Amino acid sequence: MRKLLTSVAAIGLLAAPALAQVSDDKVKIGILNDQSGVYANFGGRYSYEAALMAVEDFGGTVLGAPVEVTTADHQNKADIASNIARQWYDTEQVDSIMELTTSSVALAVQALSKEANKITITTGAATTELTGAQCSPYGFHWAYDTHALAVGTGGALVEQGGDTWYFLTADYAFGYSLEENTGNFVKANGGEVVGAVRHPLASTDFSSFLLQAQASGAKVIGLANAGADTQNAIKQAAEFGIVQGGQRLAALLFTLSEVNGLGAEAAQGLTLTESFYWNRTDASREFGKRFLERTQAMPNMIHAATYSAVTSYLKAIEAAGTDETEAVAAKLKELPVQDLFAENGVVAANGRMIKDVYLMEVKAPDQITEPWDYYNVLSTIPGDVAYIKPAESGCPLVTQ
Structure with a gap:
């Protein structure tokens, strides 16, 4: 019995230091x-x-x-x-x-x-x-981040001839960053930003913003927003016949969740960038x-x-x-x-x-073979291309 108690005590002593290294005894x-x-x-x-x-x-x-x-x-x-x-x-x-x-x-x-x-x-x-x-x-x-999205979606559309852009931008830090990163990328590749309009977060009526974008004559309307804002903007753009009129919509931050919410019929053909795809x-x-x-x-x-x-x-x-x-x-x-x-x-x-991140295209409904199988992976963008080089990021923690 004394040997057993000694062994148990020894085990307890061995375990205690490990647990003691965790604050409040939990993470x-x-x-x-x-x-x-x-x-x-x-x-x-x-x-x-x-x-x-x-x-x-x-x-x-x-x-x-x-x-x-x-x-x-x-x-x-x-x-x-x-x-x-x-x-x-x-x-x-x-x-x-x-x-x-x-x-x-x-x-x-x-x-x-x-x-x-x-x-x-x-x-x-x-x-x-x-x-x-x-x-x-x-x-x-x-x-x-916004740089990866700009390189992915922005880069793809510029290569396809979308060299004039007008931005419809969420009016806070994310939207500004996405507009700036994408605009800089467009201009660096010979394109032009002809204008922008900003909308409040969680807007329900995009009509005035979309009419301004339509009137700009830009080949690409960059949606520098996300979530339900992007879904609503795309739905309302269809009502104004923007895509039918020859302009393209760039959903700069659009994920599988929003594609599913919008539906394959409305989302088909959209080009977008994600860093993960389940399939x-x-x-x-x-x-x-x-x-x-x-x-x-x-x-x-x-x-x-x-x-x-x-x-x-x-x-x-x-x-x-x-x-x-x-x-x-x-x-x-x-x-x-x-x-x-x-x-x-x-x-x-x-x-x-x-x-790495991935450039995706939303499939046409007749190409979808199982639920949630919405994407064709068009290309892989290497991480060192998608993201700003740390030494160029402006972060004071980076010394070289």
């Missing part, structure tokens, strides 16, 4: 995004489910401590998001906040988290400022089918990237032997990202996770 992740507004299907509760799947697939614990996931709706308002983040950090023992759809929200929460010495991994927002001038040593950007590889198909069984929807790039971000965060804690922020941030930048979302992903010094 808690917050998924903060829009769950009731214009981006509710873009990320929303589906991103929360993706995070839960990642934790379950990891085994539910790290360094012997349980992993918890909490979630909240920021309503696309930076002040609400910041208040939730403060409460999570101050009273609810949240260690890291992820997803952060809406660029104004992501910038605010990343800045607050820097002060709080906490890690953020953004998968839902797009602005390049997150890894540019407003980068953070504890801030990471995982799924896509591209065996690993993505397996994940997609599990996700579909759980949510009754196929994952888009935000959902898959959230799964990847949570998994990478837990791997970094495991590799660091602690959940201490500095050590985990260092491991996130050191470890390769190899999973169902990223093949040979690399995290740069500015926090940008660099991987």
Whole structure:
């Protein structure tokens, strides 16, 4: 009996240091995004489910401590998001906040988290400022950004002769960034931006904006918005006969969720850029089918990237032997990202996770062979082409 008690005590002593390296004896992740507004299907509760799947697939614990996931709706308002983040950090023992759809929200929460010495991994927002001038040593950007969208969709349409552009832009940080990045890319490739108009987030009537775009005579109308805003703009453009009149619509941020919401008939022929497609590889198909069984929807790039971000965060804690922020941030930048979302992903010094992205075309309805099989993959854009080179990003963390 004495030997047994001694053995049990020894096991306890061996286990204790590992658990002691985890603050509050648990790891808690917050998924903060829009769950009731214009981006509710873009990320929303589906991103929360993706995070839960990642934790379950990891085994539910790290360094012997349980992993918890909490979630909240920021309503696309930076002040609400910041208040939730403060409460999570101050009273609810949240260690890291992820997803952060809406660029104004992501910038605010990343800045607050820097002060709080906490890690953020953004998968839902797009602005390049997150890894540019407003980068953070504890801030990471995982799924896509406005530069990758500009190179993908913008580049494809310029090559196809779309050399004059007019932008219909969401009136906040994301829209400005997407318009600027795409406009710069168009001009650098010999095209011209003939004008732009900005609309409020969550608009329901795009008629005046679309009429201005139509009157511009531009070959391409760039929709620098996302979610339900893009869906509504495309539907209303059809009512004005814009495409029938010879102009093209560029859905600069459009995902599988919005294609499904719009319907294949209305979306067919659209060119878009995503960093994930469920029907591209065996690993993505397996994940997609599990996700579909759980949510009754196929994952888009935000959902898959959230799964990847949570998994990478837990791997970094495991590799660091602690959940201490500095050590985990260092491991996130050191470890390769190899999973169902990223093949040979690399995290740069500015926090940008660099991987390939894909130029897609929405199939005609008669080409769709199974539910959610909406895309033809037109080309693969290498990560070092899609994303701004870290040394050129404007991030003060990058020294070379």
